[in-house]
Amino acid sequence: MPLSPEQLREVDDLRAETTPTLRATAPGMEQHLYTPVQVLDHGFVRVVDYMGDDAAITQAARVSYGRGTKSVSNDEGLIRYLMRHWHSTPFEMCEIKLHVKLPVFVARQWIRHRTANVNEYSARYSILDREFYIPAPDALAAQSVVNNQGRGEALQGEEAERVLRYLRDDAMRAYDHYEEMISTEGQQGLARELARMNLPANIYTQWYWKTDLHNLLHFLRLRADAHAQYEIRVYAEAIAGMVKDWVPFAYKAFEDYRMGGATLSAAAIDCVKRMIAGEEVTQENSGMSKGEWREFQGVIEG
Amino acid sequence: MPLSPEQLREVDDLRAETTPTLRATAPGMEQHLYTPVQVLDHGFVRVVDYMGDDAAITQAARVSYGRGTKSVSNDEGLIRYLMRHWHSTPFEMCEIKLHVKLPVFVARQWIRHRTANVNEYSARYSILDREFYIPAPDALAAQSVVNNQGRGEALQGEEAERVLRYLRDDAMRAYDHYEEMISTEGQQGLARELARMNLPANIYTQWYWKTDLHNLLHFLRLRADAHAQYEIRVYAEAIAGMVKDWVPFAYKAFEDYRMGGATLSAAAIDCVKRMIAGEEVTQENSGMSKGEWREFQGVIEG
Amino acid sequence: MPLSPEQLREVDDLRAETTPTLRATAPGMEQHLYTPVQVLDHGFVRVVDYMGDDAAITQAARVSYGRGTKSVSNDEGLIRYLMRHWHSTPFEMCEIKLHVKLPVFVARQWIRHRTANVNEYSARYSILDREFYIPAPDALAAQSVVNNQGRGEALQGEEAERVLRYLRDDAMRAYDHYEEMISTEGQQGLARELARMNLPANIYTQWYWKTDLHNLLHFLRLRADAHAQYEIRVYAEAIAGMVKDWVPFAYKAFEDYRMGGATLSAAAIDCVKRMIAGEEVTQENSGMSKGEWREFQGVIEG
Amino acid sequence: MPLSPEQLREVDDLRAETTPTLRATAPGMEQHLYTPVQVLDHGFVRVVDYMGDDAAITQAARVSYGRGTKSVSNDEGLIRYLMRHWHSTPFEMCEIKLHVKLPVFVARQWIRHRTANVNEYSARYSILDREFYIPAPDALAAQSVVNNQGRGEALQGEEAERVLRYLRDDAMRAYDHYEEMISTEGQQGLARELARMNLPANIYTQWYWKTDLHNLLHFLRLRADAHAQYEIRVYAEAIAGMVKDWVPFAYKAFEDYRMGGATLSAAAIDCVKRMIAGEEVTQENSGMSKGEWREFQGVIEG
Known part of the structure; x- marks a missing residue:
């Protein structure tokens, strides 16, 4: 809560x-x-x-x-x-x-x-x-194998358990030490502005x-x-x-x-016109790079 | 109104x-x-x-x-x-x-x-x-003779009257022409985005x-x-x-x-300390330029 | 120059x-x-x-x-x-x-x-x-009759001449009076910060x-x-x-x-898909307002 | 290095x-x-x-x-x-x-x-x-006992050692687990965007x-x-x-x-004037709160 x-x-x-x-x-x-x-x-x-x-x-x-x-x-x-x-x-x-x-x-x-x-x-x-x-099990995602910026499937079994244990235990330990460091019981007590650096993101x-x-x-x-x-x-x-x-x-x-909208490049608009006119357009004759073409497909087929 | x-x-x-x-x-x-x-x-x-x-x-x-x-x-x-x-x-x-x-x-x-x-x-x-x-008579100020950024006394007599007449007449004429230019009575009518350029500030x-x-x-x-x-x-x-x-x-x-506050420079703070200690401080021994000294005087004597 | x-x-x-x-x-x-x-x-x-x-x-x-x-x-x-x-x-x-x-x-x-x-x-x-x-003759455009935000054709003949005369003469007169007002020859001279208000845009x-x-x-x-x-x-x-x-x-x-690109709305993307599939799409069955449809036409036909 | x-x-x-x-x-x-x-x-x-x-x-x-x-x-x-x-x-x-x-x-x-x-x-x-x-020993400061926003003296002896040990060990362990979680050796490997949350500030x-x-x-x-x-x-x-x-x-x-400068309030400027005039000014007759007075002292005596 x-x-x-x-x-x-x-x-x-x-x-x-x-x-x-x-x-x-x-x-x-x-x-x-x-x-x-x-x-x-x-x-x-x-x-x-x-x-x-x-x-x-x-x-x-x-x-x-x-x-x-x-x-x-x-x-x-x-x-x-x-x-x-x-x-x-x-x-x-x-x-x-x-x-x-x-x-x-x-x-x-x-x-x-x-x-x-x-x-x-x-x-x-x-x-x-x-x-x-601490992520819920279905949010505990693997690194995407397709690109550097995304997530793949949720982790499974033992791997998922180990990750959750690390996240929980490291956080608890870091917080215990944070509290202990700032404590003024029988010691000077570390400045808060310094002690916080031990806490995870x-x-x-x-x-x-x-x-x-x-x-x-x-x-x-x-x-x-x-x-x-x-x-x-x-x-x-x-x-x-x-x-x-x-x-x-x-x-x-x-x-x-x-x-719900999308921005099309000059090349993409040209392809749309050709496709509406019935032409067969492929990445090779589209004037777009592979990445652009894949994104374009996502817009007009997705 | x-x-x-x-x-x-x-x-x-x-x-x-x-x-x-x-x-x-x-x-x-x-x-x-x-x-x-x-x-x-x-x-x-x-x-x-x-x-x-x-x-x-x-x-x-x-x-x-x-x-x-x-x-x-x-x-x-x-x-x-x-x-x-x-x-x-x-x-x-x-x-x-x-x-x-x-x-x-x-x-x-x-x-x-x-x-x-x-x-x-x-x-x-x-x-x-x-x-x-159109400025009220007491806001119709002369250029300051002391510096480039300010106003002096209010204009007097004929000069004031002439200025007011110019401001009024030029504005009215400019507006008459603005209206005439954008009018579509018997003519094409100038674009508003152009006609506005005739209007004074x-x-x-x-x-x-x-x-x-x-x-x-x-x-x-x-x-x-x-x-x-x-x-x-x-x-x-x-x-x-x-x-x-x-x-x-x-x-x-x-x-x-x-x-109601003022920001004092390092030199001004030093002068304040010396003055409180009873020292006679002048522009010459203040470490300030004439302009700074005049502004400093404005703060502690004003 | x-x-x-x-x-x-x-x-x-x-x-x-x-x-x-x-x-x-x-x-x-x-x-x-x-x-x-x-x-x-x-x-x-x-x-x-x-x-x-x-x-x-x-x-x-x-x-x-x-x-x-x-x-x-x-x-x-x-x-x-x-x-x-x-x-x-x-x-x-x-x-x-x-x-x-x-x-x-x-x-x-x-x-x-x-x-x-x-x-x-x-x-x-x-x-x-x-x-x-002072606009060149071909930039002296009429107000658009289609919408409020644009220009139409260039003004012609006498109307164009009259507009140019107004723009030139009003500017010259305004500037003459500006100079006269700030002059300190035999008078106080109006503050610059005030005199500038007589000048057109x-x-x-x-x-x-x-x-x-x-x-x-x-x-x-x-x-x-x-x-x-x-x-x-x-x-x-x-x-x-x-x-x-x-x-x-x-x-x-x-x-x-x-x-060279364009942003398409969700409705426009939907129309593109239907058009590529060979469907006859009109404004009526497009889900777009008349304005949107006109702009969409501009993108895929322009 | x-x-x-x-x-x-x-x-x-x-x-x-x-x-x-x-x-x-x-x-x-x-x-x-x-x-x-x-x-x-x-x-x-x-x-x-x-x-x-x-x-x-x-x-x-x-x-x-x-x-x-x-x-x-x-x-x-x-x-x-x-x-x-x-x-x-x-x-x-x-x-x-x-x-x-x-x-x-x-x-x-x-x-x-x-x-x-x-x-x-x-x-x-x-x-x-x-x-x-990891702070150098002289930067390992205690929380200030005067106010909430500052540091006091450097920690000493055992306390200092314990703090440094916590900071070092927790960081190393967190990083070990970070590496282990993102590893794809024999496992799926946690997404980087998630694994980073284990790392301290x-x-x-x-x-x-x-x-x-x-x-x-x-x-x-x-x-x-x-x-x-x-x-x-x-x-x-x-x-x-x-x-x-x-x-x-x-x-x-x-x-x-x-x-090197300082901003004085209206009350502070008034006090300066009175002090230059030889008057004995105290916090009580200054018109300032205790906090303001302490800061004012810092400026004119510091």
């Missing part, structure tokens, strides 16, 4: 009382506010604040394009138009603040998205908790992470993708579920034009 | 109905929401949305510094501590969205603050209104501008400063009045440590 | 002497250094510094992907792979600094690209020159603009595109010509995967 | 041949290019490229301030003026690219500086080396890190400061030594106005 009874009570308290506001309010998001969605074994993600809704996107677009937006008269049509034509600034008018608990190695990938505001729990000032990510940390909708969708496109590492993808998917309820028009457009 | 009766009615409508929300709400900011504060002759600034309050700053800091924040037990003390030690990330947890109407030459300065989201009215798509900034534009509190305070430090151009300073001052009601603790700390 | 004889002499001087360096050097870019390429009637763009070359991109990628990059053994192949899979960080390892002279209304579009460093000539401190953009300004290759390519994708306003597109095209000589592999990949 | 003989040979090769360039060249930086400066036990920092020099800063400032810069006629004076008045954009005109090898817990602090370009060695694609940071990683001079100086102000964690401070100091040779005027101004 990622949250303590005390924390769950706090969530209940926060959800118990509403305040009247003049601001734009997204009913779908109010349903999610504060409540953690469990991710992995000890992690979670929860919305702690948000700004704007679908109407905030079109409101900004109408300031920008003025009478020019009249040709797209309804909100959903305008949002789809903006998404299709990569008009990103109206989507920046919505903002979200998340509280996330996640393993350090996931945090290290996540932080590479620079256009965001972050406050992370500091192991320089404070003591980390004894919580480590599957220890959990937490942060407040705030970003705008445009950058959030970019994050989701990369991290909810099939090529993303499973352990960050599950966070992205949990967030996607919230965004869907927050800004349903924007999310639908995102699914149609980004997640 | 910057707002039309129709727009004022819209503001009244928006302010008439509240919605219950579970989010953090800042009562001082609810008072300001949607209502435009007039700035210059036709401009305004108004808050259209906000996220967070003083407590959102300390909440983020407590995630970061964990038990380390216990030593500063109350919210105001913690906020002052964060401001004093340049811990900027907790202040990034608050966000504001403004709707601003402003002359183009002011917009050109403002946009240099890059860490913000902007949707500006597009003169490519739409037709600009016939509204120009005192024409009004408008935008939605969204930024976080840390970057907003940085903007205020530079633009509410005595050295900022008057025409942007009045916008900064109008915004400062809102921020004061939104996050009173953060704003007070900002006033004490940033607006 | 955009450059004075004095400035041209300065360029010659800068190009006359080389210094030995240990840094990566791009021969194609050395050819361009300092020399202005004329754009529009009085504008130019010229490279004043650069960092990195094609090899700097793969060098960074090899740090990132380590042994994982071995599968793509040659530099060009790796660069194409990175571009195709939206791995943007290696392209950020190259940097360019441009000196640009451009009309203010173009500068206002350009500055919206926020991830760049800019130093613009300040009309607060200094006096602007009497130089205005076709006056030329100039700046130093520095950005990384990833952000530059994003700028080129949007601004060298057929939908961009002609007056910024010609700058983008001039820059593209330099980038092609600077990082030939990266530029080729950019042309193939970005400029 | 942080670099292998092979790598040192590579550095020698890179330093052996110069290429003529038309670009601005900083002789002081050419001396540093490619050569690693050792930091901590296995880390290093080295410059792999740079753009600009002191003259590039004033060149940009002169574009911005035009005739306004004439009043400060020499380059050093202008740079000092710009630094003193927080004119940051001219400093953004210089760029540096570093190759850094550093422990993961240092990398986690460093990456929080968002305005930079980064390519880090990926443990998803590649196998990390068996190299861990003192393992070394490396990256290319590129930023502009303004943001680099901001990094140095925070990280070369006495309050920064020792393990990142030594990197900042190594970089500072390079910057000093690269842009000597800018670095001198930075030392005088930033590193």
Whole structure:
């Protein structure tokens, strides 16, 4: 259970009382506010604040394009138009603040998205908790034999058991020594900022992470993708579920034009034209490298 | 009057109905929401949305510094501590969205603050209104004779009248020609994206501008400063009045440590020490250039 | 002529002497250094510094992907792979600094690209020159009758003449009054920061603009595109010509995967599959709106 | 030794041949290019490229301030003026690219500086080396008893030995298991992206890190400061030594106005005035909290 009874009570308290506001309010998001969605074994993600809704996107677009937006008269049509034509600034008018608990190695990938505001729990000032990510059996994947960037089948039998034992035992031992090193019982006690270096990358940390909708969708496109590492993808998917309820028009457009879409190269478009005209196109006469051709096949046959 | 009766009615409508929300709400900011504060002759600034309050700053800091924040037990003390030690990330947890109407030459300065989201009215798509900034008599300043960056006394008599006449007449003529060029009455009509080039920099534009509190305070430090151009300073001052009601603790700390504070160089600190010890310090024996010495005098005598 | 004889002499001087360096050097870019390429009637763009070359991109990628990059053994192949899979960080390892002279209304579009460093000539401190953009006859386009965002045919006959006369005369008069207002001959002289507001948006300004290759390519994708306003597109095209000589592999990949490519939505990919299978697909049975269908036709028939 | 003989040979090769360039060249930086400066036990920092020099800063400032810069006629004076008045954009005109090898817990602090370009060695694609940071005896500090954020005295005797033994043994065991888990000898072999989670935060990683001079100086102000964690401070100091040779005027101004300077609050300035006037000022009558007063004492007595 990622949250303590005390924390769950706090969530209940926060959800118990509403305040009247003049601001734009997204009913779908109010349903999610504060409540953690469990991710992995000890992690979670929860919305702690948000700004704007679908109407905030079109409101900004109408300031920008003025009478020019009249040709797209309804909100959903305008949002789809903006998404299709990569008009990103109206989507920046919505903002979200998340509280996330996640393993350090996931945090290290996540932080590479620079256009965001972050406050992370500091192991320089404070003591980390004894919580480590240990993969579930079906997430304990072998290295892919096809490429360097992916996973293969789940490990089996003894090998799986040994890996799990290493991960668990090494984490526990590292944490025992961490606690012992910082202890001031009968000794000076090592500085926290130093002792933390003994802790492995599957220890959990937490942060407040705030970003705008445009950058959030970019994050989701990369991290909810099939090529993303499973352990960050599950966070992205949990967030996607919230965004869907927050800004349903924007999310639908995102699914149609980004997640479900694909970018074709000049050579690939040429092949599509030839194929529609009935020509037999092969990798050899496609003008594409083997890698490109394989990816192209994935798009038009997948 | 910057707002039309129709727009004022819209503001009244928006302010008439509240919605219950579970989010953090800042009562001082609810008072300001949607209502435009007039700035210059036709401009305004108004808050259209906000996220967070003083407590959102300390909440983020407590995630970061964990038990380390216990030593500063109350919210105001913690906020002052964060401001004093340049811990900027907790202040990034608050966000504001403004709707601003402003002359183009002011917009050109403002946009240099890059860490913000902007949707500006597009003169490519739409037709600009016939509204120009004409300075009030006491803002019609002469070039400073002391330095290249400032203003001197207000212009007097005939000179003032001539300047005002030029500004008014040139703007009206430019707008007449703008309208005539884009007209499709009995002619093709010039593209809007071209016709706009005839309009002077005192024409009004408008935008939605969204930024976080840390970057907003940085903007205020530079633009509410005595050295900022008057025409942007009045916008900064109008915004400062809102921020004061939104996050009173953060704003007070900002006033004490940033607006009312000063940065002293190594040489200046050395002079202060010598002066406290009773030594007679002059520019000649200060180790400072004339410019530095004059600025230093401004701090300790001003 | 955009450059004075004095400035041209300065360029010659800068190009006359080389210094030995240990840094990566791009021969194609050395050819361009300092020399202005004329754009529009009085504008130019010229490279004043650069960092990195094609090899700097793969060098960074090899740090990132380590042994994982071995599968793509040659530099060009790796660069194409990175571009195709939206791995943007290696392209950020190259940097360019441009000196640009451009009309203010173009500068206002350009500055919206926020991830760049800019130093613009300040009309607060200094006096602007009497130089205005006056479109050539074939660039004097009518408003498009098809949509709000484009241009139609060039204006003809008397209408064209009248427009050119307005643009020229209004600019000259505005500048005469600007000079008269700031003059201190027998009067106080208006502050420069105020007088500039009388100048129309076709006056030329100039700046130093520095950005990384990833952000530059994003700028080129949007601004060298057929939908961009002609007056910024010609700058983008001039820059593209330099980038092609600077990082030939990266530029080729950019042309193939970005400029010549297209993003298809989920619905569009579905249509492509059906069309390849021989099915008759129309807008009605495509699942796309009319706008989307028209754009889709543009891709597969264009 | 942080670099292998092979790598040192590579550095020698890179330093052996110069290429003529038309670009601005900083002789002081050419001396540093490619050569690693050792930091901590296995880390290093080295410059792999740079753009600009002191003259590039004033060149940009002169574009911005035009005739306004004439009043400060020499380059050093202008740079000092710009630094003193927080004119940051001219400093953004210089760029540096570093190759850094550093422990993961240092990398986690460093990456929080968002305005930079980064390519880090990926443990998803590649196998990390068996190299861990083990503090030297005098860096093995106790937790400060004064505050939560600092270090006290170095650990002594048995306690120190035990800590070092834990750090060494846990790292070795974690790495043994890492190797064993990813091995494909007689087993499937765990995916690298999973196996890395067993490795502690003192393992070394490396990256290319590129930023502009303004943001680099901001990094140095925070990280070369006495309050920064020792393990990142030594990197900042190594970089500072390079910057000093690269842009000597800018670095001198930075030392005088930033590193050696201090920001005083409104209350502190008031106290300074009273003290110069001969008044006895104590914390009680200062208007400052105890914490503020202690810091103020540090400035005027330190």
